[in-house]
Amino acid sequence: MTLAASPIRYPDAASRTVMTRRAWWLVVLNFLVPGSAQVLAGDRRLGRFGLGATLTLWTLAVVSLVVWLLWPAVFYTVMSTSLTLWIVAAVALFYAVLWVVLTLDTLRLVRLVKTAPSARAWVALLSVAAMVLVSGTAAYGAFIATTTSGFLSSVFVAGPSEPPVDGRYNILLLGGDAGPDRDGLRPDSIRVMSIDAETGQAVTIGLPRNMEDVPFNEDSPLHDLYPEGYGAIDGCEVDACMLNSIYTEVELKSPEMYPDADANGSEPGIEAMRDAAEAITGLEIQYYALIDMAGFQQLIDALGGVTITVPEDVPIHADETFTTVAEWIPAGEQHLDGYHALWYARSRHGTSDYDRMARQLQLQEAVLAQFNPANVLSKFQDIAAAGAQVVKTDVPQSMLGYFVDLASKTKELPVVDVELVPENGFDPEDPDYDYARQLVQEAVTPPTAEPAE
Template sequence: MPSALWNAHSLRTPDTSSPAVMTRRAWWLVVLNFLLPGSAQTLAGHRRLGRVGLVSTLALWALVVVLVVLAALSWTSLVSILANWFVLLVAQVILLAYAVLWIVLTIDTLRLVRLVKTRPRARVGIAALAVALVVVSSGSAVYASQVAGSARDAISTVFGGGPSVPPSDGYYNFLLLGADSGGGRDHMLFDSISVVSVNADSGAVTITGIPRDMRNVPFSDGPMQERYPNGHEGHADATCGWDNKINQLNTEVGLCLDGDAMYPDAAAIGSTPGIEATRDAAEGVLGIEIPYFVFVDMDGFAALIDALGGVDITVAERLPTGALHKNADGSLSGIKGWIEAGAQHMDGDTAQWYARSRYTTSDYDRMKRQRQLQAAILDQFTPATVLTRFQDISKAGSEIVHTDIPASMLSYLADLAVKAKEQEVSTIELTHENGIDPDDPDFAYIHELVDDTLHPATPTPTPGDDGQ
């Protein structure tokens, strides 16, 4: 009798009078349904339903194998496919359909098992195993479907739909802006202005910090240069009272000038007149082309840090946290706590205060901390972190990040990101430490500094140098 339990005939037409036979058969059918959905029906039940399950399962496995092979052969091609909105939608539908199919097959398998014919003590275990396995299988398919949906929503919400552009002088340059958006994008001041330059071949990253208080900035070709041919020397409108600092361009263009007329194409590319004016200024300051911007809402910045699981930062000096206010006597009020010096694993709230705190230090120290935090975030974006926290990261990103980077560039940028992980991020601070006075900058010197950093001179071998 035991040998008969291992053949298909006994699975389809078992000896229903033997609890031992029916119990062992039940275990086999439940496990087969999990390992190869549709096999239980093919061997012991409705063969047409079984064929549907088997074909669907084999098709899904074949697709997984193709994706794995594609990932091994061409990572960028895989990302390009998975970054397509329609592909993600199809994947989401297929995964949900497969989850439903697995549930249907499990219910039918329990019908085929005929629990009343199995040993009484095994009935609960057989049913519990079937339920546990369907939760694992269908739950995984549902989760994968949710991940596909989150990716689709994030791509459509965060990224632009315009064409990609070739690198400029060997680099992709991105204007990175940080500010609180609570007051409206046309009225806020940019708290953080930097340019991220990514080498198009090596993936090496250089972050150039532009002081938010930098004055008299020049502009690249465009409406702001026509208005201020000698640099941003004055005010757009005396009634506005705005200074000529670079971080106030967003407010000036939004309130004092007819920004929509100056930058009529801004909305079409997912930008704003204030961002475009700041981009023109950053290009003028650095002497490079900046085709894309990334705006980060600092008010929700903590959510992204938390989604990453926090960041590791080495704090140079003790810093206060809280809604601080400097009193007339120089003392501080509103202190909520302190960030102690030394190695720290920061959650989102702590990291936000670390990036903002300036009352016990200077704006330039704050710029260094912001650049340190940016580098730490880039370092935290490991494949393992992204895979395990994808939904939280995509949700946080879609809520706080806005950019005109086209989705079509995602595959290329993903490849550069992998290369960048192998190198340290270099920084340039346009402050006194580099001989730059933000109140009276020497822009020719800044252009030379940036160019020398991005394109270091290749050492020329001396005659007779044998390389020793």
């Protein structure tokens, strides 16, 4: 009765057919329900432990899936904290080791010498392949979790979250270009991203770097120094009194104007640029993100390049004088590596600042489009390493989950682009900042349609 009732635990060891069939059952059960092979045919104590761990993992997975589907912001917030990521890494390593132990024990229970000779290699191969797949995936998950934790800690600050202003989050995006011919960094790309806190609808506002007479609000320390606008009366402390020079002047000449900047995860020059952007746009800016353009090259290489449509031939310069052309990026669809993408964004020969702004926006949108889960996971280590060098921001880690969820909504909606350039009636060299704020307000608070009578 016992033999008939328990053929897996008490098989007919003399029958190669029975032992081979049993071997396949044990290998498949170990893969599908780790621990079940031991419960049925081996050490039941080990089996119950493995089975309990498996059921616990399934429960956690189901709960996580439900939370992700119903409350994605909560899921992203929890999963973007360093403590959670380290717990995930520890759990993943535990399961990686457990599945190795259970697989090796299953191979012992199989008793390969009793199976058909033609099946032995296949049984062993499938067992090892399953072990590598499952345990290797868990181990890689632990690696991803620890790498992510390190990346988040190095990029995002630990601080309180800021509420939306008038229902929007406004973020200053700076593209830093610190060339060997420059005294300090000078933002080469300046943009404000205004995002509806509920819908994710985004408005991007391009600020030309050559804006003159840049205003400052009365609460800015720069207002007393430049009450009529930056350099409007007696010039400024650097060679060119333009928008992107404000960072350089404050950072190098008067960082004491913003004594709390470093403690808050920022820099005096960045805070000065924030004040300028607020006065230009009329928006209160809660956060900033500074992107190192040289590091941006590494990020694109880590992503495997970026595909864009080049509207016309763009020159690559032979030196930092931006006068001698070394080669051209031809018009048409091009897959650019980091070096060529960076030059596409910053090339000056025969083009205007406004052309460069358009190219930079095009490149930013293309890179963001390539940040899909498959691409990021497959190149995660390189992307995380590059990202830690590329981005400096004062977005607190506690807000990261919320912004990830908001970004998923933003990607589904068209982005409204407001460029403060002559084509839109705004002259950066003879600026009308009231008109600039009017354009911004029309974009972020479009008039509601009149109800039909």
